Amino acid sequence: MKPDHLQFFIDPSRCIGCQSCVQACTECDTHRGDSMIHVEYVNRSLSTQTVPVVCMHCDQPTCAEVCPADAIKRTADGVVQTARKPRCIACGNCVMACPFGVPELKLERQIMMKCDMCYDRTSVGKKPMCATVCPSQALFYGTREQIEQLRPRSIPTNRFQFGKQTITTGVSVMVPRDGPRPEVLDVTAAMDTEPATRARSGASRIPGLEVLADPFAEIEV
């Protein structure tokens, strides 16, 4: 059973996109060759910023709610386990339902597989593999006091808003301590707002650097 005082923290701003976590996850013997973590680009055309995606272990797991075969279970320590092999029918409902985009369908093996916070390791007191290899500690596994001491300028939050659905997760995401700190992180609203980027805002924040033309703008012939 995973110790209660050890928690998973994701600090997306520290992610450097090195794919170490993906490699480490791929080498695990419980799912050799498949990575349960993936590194996503936030907005590939505007930025090189990446973000690691692991299972957030929700209090109300949407994947388990929509599972018609009753295959996704949550253990008493709050870890949402990967699909039970005898039950999973590879229908892909969980893949569609998960707001974080975590579950992946392995069609050739007819099963869904997802991150289970390295349950074989965390249940015996070890860290998840991705957190042990992350060079910038964008993935951190430890106590809450530790992360608050290590990251004095950010604060962990674990409440997200997706449309009308509010999700409380077991995994926390670090957000800046100063600035507006809403009760929940409204993810869908953040997708609609235009980021204040150098290229699009019309004026370069770096003096002497020309504003880049939008590479995806339509060209008049």
Place this chain on the structure above:
Amino acid sequence: MTTPLDPRIDSPGREGLTGTARSSVYEAVTDRDQISLPPDGRSDSAQPAWRGDFPIDWPADHYVARRDFTRFLVLTSLAFSVGQWWIAVQQWWRDRRGRPPLKRIAALRDVVPGSVLVFAYPGENDPCFLVRTRDGALLAYGQKCTHLSCAVIPDPERGVIRCPCHEGLFELGSGRPIAGPPPRPLPRVLVEVRNGDIYATGVEERTV
């Protein structure tokens, strides 16, 4: 105010965080039967009954109440005994019904050797087929495959009856299964020739 912690993750007393300590160094987590909350956030008593049958929590999923198990045993054995009685009653009815009436199928001269004729016997919804082999013998069987009731296709040239659904094969001479999934022989329709006409006189259901 708590004492400041050493932020280095491999400081003494925090070896567990580096992945080297046994789980016994941590205090045991108390077992919680139910930690997941239903999406509407209402209490368990306000939830529909099916939530109790499909719990998300692992401990609740593994829990079988004695009452539920007893109910399962009683209902299952009841269903089995009712089924046995139902089979006995059906058998009794079948024995009382007697042989079906005669029915003329065709004139013998219309059925040339090597041809196949489809007819219905004893009822309108009991498709059968009649085969006249090259040497003149008359063979008639029910057309429903004994596997999943697909229509079988006789092949007098090869001396087999083939079911296209799952590649079941029957012997033409006896109607017995020789390959594929069919478990029983096809029901044989007894035929007789009287005054140059072919009549069906009865159906022989066979188990082996």
